[in-house]
Amino acid sequence: MACFIAPMTQAIITTVIQKSIEKKEKVSGIDQSRKPRISWSRKLGWLNKLLWGGVALLAFEHLWHGEIVPWPPFLTAMENPTDIGPMLMEIATIGVAMAVFVTFVWWVIVLIADAKVKSIPRIKGSSTSEGVA
């Protein structure tokens, strides 16, 4: 019905946090650090891309199935009062589970990436690994 609302809410919050951390890192000059590490703004960027990418494709799927419409109230379940309860239940169960699972997978990616970066021998002048924006 509208399960993607939960990961979308998380994506909005994590995007705000990422932008805030990015500003702080620029001010503190973390990019100039010679320690081989991946910045938190970059790590949160991966989570945001996972969340927003998933939300975009899920929103399209909901549009395909007629569960969302491009006009108010946007969610077709909102038109019928008896559908509101199950819709909220779906957001609270499947939606939250989606957000938790994506965050767990991201956390595993971060752990692996950190371990990989730590295993790289220190090279003068290098700061972070390249490849994933």
Added chain:
Amino acid sequence: MFFIITAFAAIITTIIWYVKAPGDKYRLSLLVFIFWGATLMWFVDHVMAYFIEGGEFFEINLDATILGISTTIIGLLIWMIALLVSDPKGIWKRVLKQRQSA
């Protein structure tokens, strides 16, 4: 079926990204994240629906197949727009310069 098609797209783009890495000039990592994000979310959706509602785990029919192809196109479209906006080859600047000089 759309879950299988998106998962397939995620695996293929990950392999292409890995072959091209560490360079990411064309922001292929963005496409990888888009497809994996959707794959993970649909995986949870399928697992929970299977345990709560029962029935078949994979929805294999023509509608689900067309939806899978469409979502892949939407993913590619988002990546293409991001690529054109970021313009890593500087094509827009070159085109504008050419028009100004002409």
